[in-house]
Amino acid sequence: MTRIDRYLLRQLSIALVAVTVGLAALVWLTQSLRFIELVLDRGLSLVVFVELTSLMLPSFFAVILPITTFVVVLFVYVRLASDRELVVMRAAGLSQWTLARPAVMLAVIATGVCFALNLWLVPLSHTAFRQWQFEIRNQLVGVLLQEGVFSQVGDDLTVYARYRDPDGTLRGILVHDQRESGAPVTILAEQGRIITAPTGPRVTLLNGVRQQVERAPTNAAPGTPPLRLNLLSFSENSIDLARATRGEEARTRDSRERSVAELLNPDPAEGLRERELRRYYAEAHQRLAGPLTTLSFALVALAVALTGEFRRHGGGARIAVGIAIVVGLLAFGLTGGNLAARDNIWVPLVWIQAMLPGVIALWWMSGAPGWPKPAPPPMPASA
Numbered sequence: 001m002t003r004i005d006r007y008l009l010r011q012l013s014i015a016l017v018a019v020t021v022g023l024a025a026l027v028w029l030t031q032s033l034r035f036i037e038l039v040l041d042r043g044l045s046l047v048v049f050v051e052l053t054s055l056m057l058p059s060f061f062a063v064i065l066p067i068t069t070f071v072v073v074l075f076v077y078v079r080l081a082s083d084r085e086l087v088v089m090r091a092a093g094l095s096q097w098t099l100a101r102p103a104v105m106l107a108v109i110a111t112g113v114c115f116a117l118n119l120w121l122v123p124l125s126h127t128a129f130r131q132w133q134f135e136i137r138n139q140l141v142g143v144l145l146q147e148g149v150f151s152q153v154g155d156d157l158t159v160y161a162r163y164r165d166p167d168g169t170l171r172g173i174l175v176h177d178q179r180e181s182g183a184p185v186t187i188l189a190e191q192g193r194i195i196t197a198p199t200g201p202r203v204t205l206l207n208g209v210r211q212q213v214e215r216a217p218t219n220a221a222p223g224t225p226p227l228r229l230n231l232l233s234f235s236e237n238s239i240d241l242a243r244a245t246r247g248e249e250a251r252t253r254d255s256r257e258r259s260v261a262e263l264l265n266p267d268p269a270e271g272l273r274e275r276e277l278r279r280y281y282a283e284a285h286q287r288l289a290g291p292l293t294t295l296s297f298a299l300v301a302l303a304v305a306l307t308g309e310f311r312r313h314g315g316g317a318r319i320a321v322g323i324a325i326v327v328g329l330l331a332f333g334l335t336g337g338n339l340a341a342r343d344n345i346w347v348p349l350v351w352i353q354a355m356l357p358g359v360i361a362l363w364w365m366s367g368a369p370g371w372p373k374p375a376p377p378p379m380p381a382s383a
Contacts, residue, residue, distance in 0.1 A: 008102035055129035062117040070297035077305035107298030114291030282340035289354035296358030303361035
């Protein structure tokens with residue numbers, strides 16, 4: 001590797017890391033706002049919040065890395081052309097491919113990172129994220145109880161707490177339990193605490209009253225009221241909250257949690273519908289073809305920045321052309337992915353969007369062989 005290669009590669013690498021990390025942090029900040037309620041209102045610790053939302057970062061990097069690679073390559077080379085550094089390098093005898101070599105090396109590394117993200121890290125992190133989210137919703141019921149709000153735990157259990165102490169103690173508790181058909185129970189207690197048992201979360205209530213409405217038996221004596229209210233005072237009582245969410249214990253895995261092999265050959269025992277099978281097949285091809293867009297977009301940026309006539313103030317036009325091309329390619333890729341998910345006959349569009357722009361960019365940087373060129377102007381006749 002020559003000194004010029006190291007110089008260009010250093011500028012490209014620093015810019016790529018800065019832009020990618022900055023953009024990923026911005027996306028993470030906007031997406032994590034959905035979970036800020038867990039910290040402010042539901043008692044989730046800040047450490048758990050950061051760990052939970054950080055599991056989304058691999059998917060962010062997998063999406064934005066092809067775009068940031070294109071942006072960095074285009075802007076760095078356009079800046080070098082505007083500062084006439086490329087002119088000096090060409091005057092020193094460097095060819096088009098020598099100038100493009102550092103950007104291609106960086107794009108190949110970024111493509112490898114995208115493959116590692118799509119094929120390994122994104123499914124792993126997304127599985128951990130959904131599992132943690134499932135536990136918060138269905139097992140960590142104490143986190144979901146808000147003070148001053150009637151919180152629905154499952155379909156048949158409602159819990160209200162007037163306020164929550166800093167140590168987690170609940171004050172002024174009302175529990176309305178309808179899990180026993182025909183015999184709803186209402187419990188009022190002075191205080192209580194959520195505990196996590198091996199069988200699931202439970203709430204221990206202190207100093208309260210249990211009210212249950214029962215129907216009179218069919219063989220009751222004439223004149224017996226059809227409904228009867230039973231009151232029971234207690235000093236301590238325990239309620240199993242896990243029963244309220246027992247129907248949701250079987251968590252289903254979505255497509256982003258599955259490996260490419262599972263997407264291409266799902267287990268027949270799952271009984272997936274034909275529409276889901278088509279969507280899984282299309283997503284598998286998108287994961288395999290997606291990283292190649294990193295290399296293709298970098299080649300498009302090189303073709304725009306290194307070809308054409310040099311103009312002192314032509315950088316803005318080059319940037320606009322490059323951005324327009326990539327925006328069109330992204331729109332084409334989104335359309336092709338949707339069509340492929342509906343009908344697998346359109347799956348080749350995914351590979352065309354990932355590979356064809358890079359091939360065309362290489363052909364254009366080679367001088368567009370085979371493309372008709374305008375004839376040179378005629379030489380003036382000698383006197």
